[in-house]
Amino acid sequence: MDGEQFIAYLSSRKPLIEGWISGHAWMRADEAPSDLDSFLYGPLAHYNAGGGKRVRPVLALLGCEAVGAPAELALASGCAIELFQSAALIHDDIADEGELRRGEPCLHLTQGIGPAINVGDAALVQASDAILEDAALDAAARLAVLRELIAMERRTLEGQALDLGWVRDARWDLAPEDYLAMATLKTAHYSCASPLAIGAICGGGTEGQIAALRSFGLDAGLAFQIQDDLLNLCGDPAEQGKDFMSDITEGKRTLAALYTLAHLDGTRRQRFLEIVSSATTDADELREAVALMEESGALAYARKTAQTLVVRATDGIARADIASEARGTLVSMAHYFVERAG
Secondary structure, three states: OOOHHHHHHHHHHHHHHHHHHHHOOOOOOOOOOOHHHHHHHHHHHHHHHOOOOOHHHHHHHHHHHHOOOOHHHHHHHHHHHHHHHHHHHHHHHHHOOOOEEOOEEOHHHHHOHHHHHHHHHHHHHHHHHHHHOOOOOOHHHHHHHHHHHHHHHHHHHHHHHHHHHHHHOOOOOOOHHHHHHHHHHHHHHHHHHHHHHHHHHHOOOOHHHHHHHHHHHHHHHHHHHHHHHHHHHHOOHHHHHHHOOHHHHOOOOOHHHHHHHHHOOHHHHHHHHHHHOOOOOOHHHHHHHHHHHHHHOHHHHHHHHHHHHHHHHHHHHHOOOOOHHHHHHHHHHHHHHHHOOO
8 A cells, every 4th residue: 555545635634724723823912012923923823834744733633533523623633733843843943053944944043043932932832722722622622632732742852852962962872772762752752643642532532542543653653753864864865955964964863873883893883983973064974874874784774664663553553443444544644654755
């Protein structure tokens, strides 16, 4: 099976997300100073409107449908996850000293670091507000969704702490298993598992249904991140743009990098460590690092790991008590995550 069914589902549901985000933009109160439009509310609305594929909120809709409920019940909650995504990207770009995001200069470059941090903080608050003000859910459901959102945010922050801390402290005494733990926290929960679980909560799913969707999402979300790392190293340079091979420049502790260090010896290992520790942007050195990864078997290992996760995810969801059409879309999604070129 390929990802076509999921791509079609994504296209059909994306207008719902765009409509909610544009229709629920925060506005300045009439009595508030007009400068807030340029300092906060304008940049916040513009950033939220410029989102990408909207995969995370669409997954919340899919999770809701998987338990037999209308997708619209999860619309506000799914968009809350997208608002968290906005905050995370704004703050990540500051931490990584990014330059471009969504085809435009990063917010901290156009607004300044302080104002950009403030806009990111506002997106976080707006995410919680979206759930608390959701008239489609009763009070118990809103509370359950908010708890799930906070747990997702905490896990994401834990993963980010590991990712940034390892680079700051020049830590290379790590194993592939350390990467898998970090990426599960940083990416798998908020990119896939939590959106599906939140959607199922909105739809009144049983504990078993929620658990099955969460388990599926953890495996599929981790596969997504591994594929993302591989595309950064050996994907289409035109598709990746300026970020191509940036994980090497930034010294990211990816699965491929840690596997390479564990499976190269002597001078080749030392040379690889020199490159990934040097913040180099030299094209020849970047290609040399990728060649050493290939030589060590790291790229093949990463691809196999992602595929194994997809098999485990799809095998598990095949036995779950969920709607059959949603099951097919989920399986298609898992394949899309590891087949995509961008």
